[in-house]
Amino acid sequence: MDGRNDGFVVDGRPDAYGRYPRGPMARAESSVAVYVHVPWCLQRCPYCDFATEAINPRNIPHEAYADAVVSELEIRARDAVQGPIDTVFFGGGTPSLWSVEALGRVLRAIQSTFSGSPREVTVECNPTSLDEDRAAALEDIGVTRLSLGVQSLRERHLRYLGRLHDAPQAERALRAASSRAALRVTADLMFGMPEQSEDELVEDMRRLVELGAGHLSAYALTIEPATRFGELARKGRLRKLPDDGVAALFEAAERCAESLGLEHYEVSNYATPGQRGLHNEHYWRGDDYVGLGAGAVGCTVRDGRVLRYKNVYDVPSYLEAGARRERPREELEELGSDDRVREGLMLGLRTTEGVSLRALAERIGVDPRVGRERAIEKAVRRGWLTDDGDRLVIPRARWLLADDIVSSIF
Ligand code: SF4
Structure with a gap:
């Protein structure tokens, strides 16, 4: 699955395959x-x-x-x-x-x-x-x-x-x-x-x-x-x-x-x-955001694809594009659903609230638990994570290990 699932559900609930709506809705x-x-x-x-x-x-x-x-x-x-x-x-x-x-x-x-x-x-x-x-x-x-x-x-x-x-x-x-x-x-x-x-x-x-x-x-x-x-x-x-x-x-x-x-x-x-x-x-939370300025990074959706853009860092070239009212030169990276899940887990698990897998699924369109069930169970057994069925949280006493814990469930 490439993560593009536009059009399969319309009411915010997962479809028969556990997939969630994403994109414009x-x-x-x-x-x-x-x-x-x-x-x-x-x-x-x-x-x-x-x-x-x-x-x-x-x-x-x-x-x-x-x-x-x-x-x-x-x-x-x-x-x-x-x-x-x-x-x-x-x-x-x-x-x-x-x-x-x-x-x-x-x-x-x-x-x-x-x-x-x-x-x-x-x-x-x-x-x-x-x-x-x-x-x-x-x-x-x-x-x-x-x-x-x-x-x-x-x-x-x-x-x-x-x-x-x-x-x-x-x-x-x-x-x-x-x-x-x-x-x-x-x-x-x-x-x-x-x-x-x-x-x-x-x-x-x-x-x-x-x-x-x-x-x-x-x-x-x-x-x-x-x-x-x-x-x-x-x-x-x-x-x-x-x-x-x-x-x-x-x-x-x-x-x-x-x-x-x-x-x-x-x-x-x-x-x-x-x-x-x-x-x-x-x-x-893994939300999209608008980035402006020379060297800025942001997220955008074009033709149904979620893209991360990085503006040209060269200030004169950025100013020239602005004077011509054109989009600045940019590097584009398409973010597949798996990239977005990883990012959502990596950033969200660094917080007290941790990550609601349901909210992440609604935002991205795939169930982040799928394919990670055993790794999550193992991390829970080791005391690295708590899991209430929706939300994963790294206990504060383990925050020093946050990067390793996140890698363990990738
Ligand atoms: S170079 Fe500028 S942005 Fe970087 S740490 Fe120093 S003051 Fe901050």
């Missing part, structure tokens, strides 16, 4: 998540493999980039999920380098393209480009959440990570963000730097919450091959915390979060009540 019930990529940073960090390039802020084509994004929006909206707008996320790169006017213009265009009002509009910011004026201006244009790339409040870890800010600058930016009543604030932390202690990590977490962050994301440092760190690691010249030290930090973060009243609701994410990030939930 399932899509019509969704709400829309839009991601806008801002492809510039002041400097490349040595561990980062995101689609971004270093730029002198004077050279940012603020308005031309906004024009190109708005032009792409018109094209993508035609084959996007039909439904009200739910969340908008400006990520990067460093969206806080983009002028607030240009960003606001794009936000208004998104709002007027889709029905409804977004529940959440997030802008990623670096401490080097967020002060009180910018926080106020972002609040004024309708942004509801700032995501601040703090990474650490220790000078030696910030230097190791090649970050441009220092700890006082991170604290000032966090104060600026949390001084705005309408803005929710989340901060990113990294762990796994050489000689990083549990005390350092938990003290940073406490301090960030004290300064007003209602949500924290804590990511283990991973070494990507196409980065400066990747190159150093290949030459055996990269210092890094051993794996058992990284695991101990993950557990320390979990204990600290609990003592701070933060819910650990996804492997890397912690929230105080009511502060969960809403945009990522679209990814974790």
